[in-house]
Amino acid sequence: MLSRTADHLFWMARYIERAENTARMLDANYQLSLLPQSDEFAKSGWRAMLSISELSGAYAAEHANLTSRDVIAFMARDKNNLSSIVSCLRAARENARAVRGSITTELWESLNTTWLECQKLLADGILERDPAEFFEWVKFRSHLARGVQTGTMVRDESYYFMRLGTVIERADNTARILDVKFEMREQTGTPGGTQSLDYYHWTALLRSVSGFEVYRKVYRDVITPERVAGLLILFTDWPRSLAASLDEVREILGRVRNARSAQTERMAEQLFGDVRRGRIGEILSSGLHAYLTEFLARVNDLACCISRDFLVPLVPTEPESIAA
Structure with a gap:
């Protein structure tokens, strides 16, 4: 397969997933903002989300104040923000258009329709009327695209x-x-000092990654921060965990390997092994933020190596810029 074709397919899928996950983060914070809490605690959620998404500077350049309405607009429909939902859906559609011969008609129509409907929904004021409805729509369209991909694509290099x-x-x-x-927990502690409110925050986190029912099935007990972190990091039987994602990465690299990819395969194996062998107590005691920061850096390095070996190499200083 040509590197350019593989690059478009890779980034098409990344942008679909990124749009969904941005919707998930926004929905979780929006639902939490509806709970009774101090203004400062509510702002800390939006501030943390911008910080973790590496968008604090870009937001501050456009907005003088931090408000939920402005953050939602910035991360959902701001075309100047390359990580906004609308920018991701546009980029996914453009990457798909560039390789229409490598994907099925059903998949192309799914992505094209998503882009057209997104513009219509935003023009009709859905963000102002009911942000949660828009976030659910984004998640549904992402699920639909992956379902069409799974149900219509041949299991060849394009699919992988x-x-x-x-x-x-x-x-x-x-x-x-x-x-x-x-x-947020480390900065502010349990909001209001009430366990009931903290329960709703952890529940919202689990729901934001479709993990609430999974948690209940696995633990059959009260929700605790340690178990939530353990589920999202270590549980290989749940497809949204870090361990499960990395397990699939290493499996796919074994299927598409080429003469240059041995080092990248070893890197994926090592990262998966380090995560899989982790113990949540040790991870939390040494600092979860530091652990996740290192994890994100290693995943970014892995993505750069994948691009070097198979795709169009990323610009080192701008590893997440939209692919040409």
Whole structure:
């Protein structure tokens, strides 16, 4: 497969996943903002989300104040923000258009329709009327695109590079979503000192990654921060965990390997092994934020090596710029 084609497929899938995960983060924070709490604690959630997404500077350049309405608009529909939902959906559609011969008609129509409907929904004022409805729509369209991909694509290199983009992006975003909550916890502690309110915050986090029912099935007990972190990091049987995402990365690299990719395969194996062998007590005692920061750096390095070996190499100083 040509590197340019593989690159478009990889980034198409990454942008679909990124749009969904941005919607998940926004939805979780929006739902939490509706709970009774101090203004400062509510702002800390939006501030942490911008920080973890590495968008604090870009937001500050456009907005003087930190408000939920402005943050939602910035991360959902701001075309100048290359990580906003609308920018991701546009980029996914453009990457798909560039390789229409490598994807099925159903997949192309799914992505094209998503882009057209997104513009219509935003023009109709859905963000002002009901942000949660828009976030659910984004998640649904992402699920639909992956379902069409799974149900119509031949299991060849095109399919595997799409899956590779999906799971690399998912690992990155799951780590960021988890870090947002724990950073808030470390900065402010349990809001209001009430266990009941803290329960709703952890529940919102689990729901933001479709993990609430999974948690109940696995632990059958009260929700605790340690178990939430353990589920999102270590539980290989749940597809949104860090361990499960990395397990699929190493499997796919074994299927698409070439003469240059041995080092990248070893890097993926080592990262998966380090995560899989982790113990949540040790991770939390040594500092979850530091652990996740290192994890994100290693995932970014892995993505750069994948691009070097298979795709169009990323610019080192701008590793997440939109692919040409």
